[in-house]
Amino acid sequence: MSTPSSAPTRRATAYTPEEQAAFLWLQGRMVELLLRHDLPRFGHIFGERQSAMATDERLRHYRELAVLMYLRDELFASILPRIKRRLSVAAPREMQTEHLPPRGRIDWARTSADGLRERPGEPPLTVTTRQRRRHFTTPENLLTVVTLLEYRTAVQRLLENELLLNRIQALRHPLHEIVTGCTRELAFPAFAGLVQASTAIISGHGPQTVAELVAAVAANLLPGRTSAYDELLAWRRKFTELQLLDRTRSAELPMLGSDPARDNYLYQLWLFYELADLLQQANRVQEWSVRTMQITFTWGSGNDQRTYQLQHDQGIAHHWNNAPGVRPDLYIVRADRQEVRAGSTLIWREPGYVLDAKYYRPHASSAAPGNPVKRVIADLHLTGERHGALLFAFQGQPEAPAAGAAAQADTTAPDVDAIQQVAAPLYEVTPNAIGQQTTTPDVRIGIWRVQPAITDGGQQTAQTLQALLDHIHAALKERVELRCRGVFLDRLSATAHGRLIDPADTQRRDGTQPLALDDLLLCPKPHVSAGRVDLVSLQHDCCTNAHVCHIVGQAGVQKPRRLTTIIDVIEATHAAQPEADADARIAVATQQVQIVVQRYADLVQPDIARYREWIRNKLDINVLFDTTPLLSDAQRDTLALARFLWEQIEHIKATNFAAPTLLFTGVLEEVSCNTLYKHCRPLCHAVTRQPLGKTLGTLGHSKGHGGANWKILEEDIVARGYWNEQVAPSQTLSLSVWVDMVKEMSDTRNKAAHKADVHPEQFQRLIHLYFGSTGSGFGVMNGLLLAWGK
Numbered sequence: 034m035s036t037p038s039s040a041p042t043r044r045a046t047a048y049t050p051e052e053q054a055a056f057l058w059l060q061g062r063m064v065e066l067l068l069r070h071d072l073p074r075f076g077h078i079f080g081e082r083q084s085a086m087a088t089d090e091r092l093r094h095y096r097e098l099a100v101l102m103y104l105r106d107e108l109f110a111s112i113l114p115r116i117k118r119r120l121s122v123a124a125p126r127e128m129q130t131e132h133l134p135p136r137g138r139i140d141w142a143r144t145s146a147d148g149l150r151e152r153p154g155e156p157p158l159t160v161t162t163r164q165r166r167r168h169f170t171t172p173e174n175l176l177t178v179v180t181l182l183e184y185r186t187a188v189q190r191l192l193e194n195e196l197l198l199n200r201i202q203a204l205r206h207p208l209h210e211i212v213t214g215c216t217r218e219l220a221f222p223a224f225a226g227l228v229q230a231s232t233a234i235i236s237g238h239g240p241q242t243v244a245e246l247v248a249a250v251a252a253n254l255l256p257g258r259t260s261a262y263d264e265l266l267a268w269r270r271k272f273t274e275l276q277l278l279d280r281t282r283s284a285e286l287p288m289l290g291s292d293p294a295r296d297n298y299l300y301q302l303w304l305f306y307e308l309a310d311l312l313q314q315a316n317r318v319q320e321w322s323v324r325t326m327q328i329t330f331t332w333g334s335g336n337d338q339r340t341y342q343l344q345h346d347q348g349i350a351h352h353w354n355n356a357p358g359v360r361p362d363l364y365i366v367r368a369d370r371q372e373v374r375a376g377s378t379l380i381w382r383e384p385g386y387v388l389d390a391k392y393y394r395p396h397a398s399s400a401a402p403g404n405p406v407k408r409v410i411a412d413l414h415l416t417g418e419r420h421g422a423l424l425f426a427f428q429g430q431p432e433a434p435a436a437g438a439a440a441q442a443d444t445t446a447p448d449v450d451a452i453q454q455v456a457a458p459l460y461e462v463t464p465n466a467i468g469q470q471t472t473t474p475d476v477r478i479g480i481w482r483v484q485p486a487i488t489d490g491g492q493q494t495a496q497t498l499q500a501l502l503d504h505i506h507a508a509l510k511e512r513v514e515l516r517c518r519g520v521f522l523d524r525l526s527a528t529a530h531g532r533l534i535d536p537a538d539t540q541r542r543d544g545t546q547p548l549a550l551d552d553l554l555l556c557p558k559p560h561v562s563a564g565r566v567d568l569v570s571l572q573h574d575c576c577t578n579a580h581v582c583h584i585v586g587q588a589g590v591q592k593p594r595r596l597t598t599i600i601d602v603i604e605a606t607h608a609a610q611p612e613a614d615a616d617a618r619i620a621v622a623t624q625q626v627q628i629v630v631q632r633y634a635d636l637v638q639p640d641i642a643r644y645r646e647w648i649r650n651k652l653d654i655n656v657l658f659d660t661t662p663l664l665s666d667a668q669r670d671t672l673a674l675a676r677f678l679w680e681q682i683e684h685i686k687a688t689n690f691a692a693p694t695l696l697f698t699g700v701l702e703e704v705s706c707n708t709l710y711k712h713c714r715p716l717c718h719a720v721t722r723q724p725l726g727k728t729l730g731t732l733g734h735s736k737g738h739g740g741a742n743w744k745i746l747e748e749d750i751v752a753r754g755y756w757n758e759q760v761a762p763s764q765t766l767s768l769s770v771w772v773d774m775v776k777e778m779s780d781t782r783n784k785a786a787h788k789a790d791v792h793p794e795q796f797q798r799l800i801h802l803y804f805g806s807t808g809s810g811f812g813v814m815n816g817l818l819l820a821w822g823k
Contacts, residue, residue, distance in 0.1 A: 056296065062491060066306035100272065101188055101211065108184070108268060109214050115261035116177055120169060120223055130159050137162030169223045170230065172249040173262050178224050178231040179243060180269060185215035300392035300426060301362045304483065304498075305345045307491075308363075311498055312343075329368055332506045339510050340368040350379060351415040359412045363388035365505055371515060371560075375579035381561060383512060386505045387412055387421040390483075406462055409478050419562060420508045422458065422479040422501065457504065475563040479504065513560040517584050519575065519593040520555045525636075539568055554593060558583065596629070620728070622786045623699035626692050630674050644673035644680075651804045652815040661818055663707060668700045675700075690796035691785035697803055698782040701814055702729050708821050713749035716742040730783065733776030743772070757822035766816045774813045778802045 129137055140161045148157035188211045219228055233239040234246060241249070247269070250262055305326065312318050312330045319340065320329040326345040333339055348360045366385030373381040389412070391405045402425070409421045458479030464472050483497050526534055539553060554575065556567040560583070569581050575592045579585040634641070648669070649658045658664070675696035682690060706727050715724040716731050719738030725731045735742035750756050751768055758765045781799045785791045791799075805812030811819060 056485075062303065062307075062485065066303070066310055101184070101191065101208065104268060104271060105211055105214070107264075108180075109218070112261050112264050112268060113177070113218055116173075116265070117221060117223070119261070120174065129162050131162050132159055135160050135162045170227065172246055172253065174223065175227055175231055175234065176246050176250050176262075177265065178219065178227045179234055179246065180265065181215045181219055181224070182228070182231055182235060184272070185212055185219075188212050188215075297390075297392045300485075301345065301390045303485065304388075304390050304424060305343075305363060307494060308343060308498055308502075311495055311502075332502055333510060337506075337510060339506065341365050341505075341509070342368050349385075349416055350382075352379075352417055353415050356415055359416050361387045361412065362390040365509075367509055367512075371512065373515070373579065373583045375585075380579055381417075381583055383560075384417070384419045384509075386509060387416070387418050388424060389421070390424045392426045406478065406480075410462070410476075413476055413478070414472070419473060419476050420505070421477070422481055422504075424481050424483045424501075426482070426484045457500065469564075473562045477508075515560055515583060515587075517575075517582075517590065517593065518557045518559075519569070520557075521593070521595055522550050522553050522555065556581070596625075620699075620702070623695040626695045627671060627674070627699070630678050630692060630696065634674055634677060639677050641670060641673050641677070644676045645669055647676050648672045652818075653805075653811075654815050654818060657818060663704055663818055663821060664700075668703060671696055671700050688793060689789070690791045690793060691789045694782060694785040694791045694796060694799060697799070697814075698729060698778065698785075701803070701817070702727075704814075704817060705729065705732060708755075708817065709746070709750060712753070712755055714745050716745060729775055729779040732772055733779040735772060746772070755822060757820050760811055760816055760819040764810045766811055766820055768820075771813060771816055771820070774802045778813060 128140070128143075131137065140163055143161040144157055144159075147159075147161060148155070152158070188208050192208050192212070219225065230239060234241065234243060247266065251266060254260065254263060309318070309321065309328055312328065313321075317330045317332060318328060319331065321327075326347070328343045329340065330343065331338055331340050342365070344364050346360055346362060347364065348358050349364060351359050364385055364387055367383060370385075371383040372379065387409065389405060389409050391402070393402055393405070405423055405425070409423055413419065413421050458481045460480050462478040462480065464474060464476060481497065481501060483494060483501075486493055522534070528534060528538075534550065539550075552571045554569050554571055556569045556574075558565040558567060567581060569575060569578075571592060574581040576582055576585055576590055584590050649655075652658055654661075658669075675693045678696065679690065679693040682693070709732065710727040716735060717724055719741065725742075731742070732746075735746055746768065756768045758767045760766045778799055781791060781795050784795070801809070801812070803812045803814050805815060810816075
């Protein structure tokens with residue numbers, strides 16, 4: 034990535050018309066951008082060069098801007114101060130007839146002769162005198178005033194054009210300083226009296242033309258001596274003759290422009306100021322430090338809006354020992370960038386977007402040159418960045434292949450000629466499946482063509498840069514939450530070779546081998562890169578070693594732990610969803626308990642068919658248990674697992690039945706969602722009128738708070754015939770009674786979910802409500818299956 038001091042020296046060579054036009058436009062556009070945004074840098078970039086003449090009427094506006102601003106300091110700081118110190122003054126001798134006392138020097142000979150002729154013998158009443166009357170109406174001073182008037186007029190004409198384009202920017206344009214300077218100089222007493230005569234000369238109504246005035250000044254100059262008026266004549270020649278520099282040097286003509294050998298650096302600056310101008314036109318700039326070349330801006334809209342920082346040619350941190358530094362040409366990063374540090378040592382930081390700009394000449398391939406692409410890959414690897422782009426100005430034309438060489442052509446090279454760059458890069462450089470094994474798999478390098486184009490006035494450039502910013506925004510706007518995702522290794526697992534996993538086969542980040550599998554965790558780090566997983570030690574790394582654990586120092590974090598009891602599952606569920614409502618946490622807890630029980634069942638291999646038959650008999654609905662579409666096979670197995678777990682708890686004489694409680698009620702809630710909730714309007718909170726969760730608790734408490742939800746159930750379920758309360762020839766079960774039983778049962782379920790503690794008496798009451806009995810009739814589960822009529 035080039036800098037001003039490292040710009041390569043180019044050999045004089047023939048340039049194509051496309052290159053010459055691009056270089057001319059690049060300089061012309063830079064004139065406008067620098068005058069608009071960074072006037073002090075103008076003098077460092079532009080100066081007089083020697084080159085061939087290349088004119089283009091479309092660049093006339095930029096040429097005038099450049100010349101007017103470039104010649105400003107020479108006129109105001111050098112030429113005019115010297116002219117005013119040694120003004121050209123005319124003092125011709127004149128003979129005057131004066132009354133006494135005279136002002137001039139008396140010519141006694143003429144006075145005596147006049148007296149004898151007019152009043153012989155009497156003393157003279159008037160005398161003849163010689164006088165020198167000094168005045169400033171000289172060709173030199175007239176030319177100075179004419180030059181100031183022409184200079185001011187040219188600047189005012191450009192300002193009028195700027196005013197038509199952008200009124201606000203025209204009011205802040207640096208050309209106003211030239212107008213002010215010209216007006217101030219014309220107010221100088223020696224010049225103020227010449228303004229009227231000079232205006233007449235410019236308009237063609239004076240005694241001489243501007244060309245004759247220039248010739249008169251040149252004729253009065255002393256040979257061998259350089260005066261301020263010599264420099265004024267040279268300044269006027271530059272004012273009319275300087276053009277923007279092209280790329281050829283076949284003839285030695287003075288031109289205004291930047292050094293062609295530093296075209297790559299000029300291209301970088303052009304991209305920076307084009308981006309800055311685009312952001313400012315869109316009112317996106319929050320802060321702009323011209324001195325440090327940093328811009329803080331926003332991009333996106335609504336909830337997708339983010340704040341970024343754009344910087345030019347500044348070093349960024351790399352993470353290799355004894356490696357060279359990295360200075361991206363352009364670098365964009367989020368302003369609220371996340372970092373992980375151990376003291377003052379940087380461990381990790383949120384990635385940005387590296388942009389490398391190259392103004393290489395077209396070459397034999399239509400793809401981007403190889404060396405810049407390799408350099409970007411190396412920079413991303415050194416810095417740990419994942420996103421990069423190569424911006425190049427020209428697209429080469431591939432040479433015709435030699436005879437017989439078509440079969441050996443590189444079929445992996447992109448066909449850039451067939452690609453239309455609209456809102457995406459021409460193509461991307463990414464690691465393939467093999468490369469992803471040894472490098473960051475989600476590295477992306479976009480290849481963009483941003484060519485200075487004179488044909489459309491820069492519209493294509495603006496569209497491309499806007500698409501580039503959209504592309505960068507899409508890559509950086511969504512950040513991965515910095516949190517623990519650790520997962521314990523399963524001790525009961527076999528390798529592909531059929532052997533139990535051995536700690537000797539594993540290795541931690543520091544190269545050491547763990548002593549026990551219980552101490553190992555898989556630590557996914559998607560914030561670092563996709564698919565990044567570390568093998569870490571619970572004792573030595575988790576919440577201890579910041580080089581491996583990136584959440585060290587976060588408030589409230591604890592080392593990961595295995596969930597071995599139901600209360601562990603409940604606590605973890607509450608911690609994972611602290612803002613969720615109680616019913617949502619119950620659903621998650623039920624799901625986790627089912628996973629634990631299923632894992633236990635897979636280990637001991639119980640006879641699930643026997644437990645399903647028990648459930649079938651307990652429900653006492655005969656073949657309906659096997660054929661009803663309201664129950665899925667997975668739900669039937671869950672009921673069987675609940676009975677299996679119930680039996681195991683009784684076998685070991687435990688007293689906590691929270692787990693089977695959650696499994697039984699979880700199936701009931703799923704069936705309720707597929708029946709009652711599916712065919713009724715949403716049940717809402719009595720005060721906020723926000724929809725409530727589709728849970729057993731909502732159904733059980735539907736009669737409370739004025740009974741609005743119960744009225745919905747009556748109208749949508751009972752009145753429409755979905756509920757058939759004649760569940761048996763000799764038994765009825767109304768929806769009202771069913772809801773009352775659900776309310777009592779949901780209280781026990783809440784205790785199981787929040788406290789993981791259900792006593793045997795409470796569990797037996799829940800089973801009675803769930804399955805019913807011979808004396809009391811059907812319960813809530815079999816009653817729902819029998820009563821649902823559609």
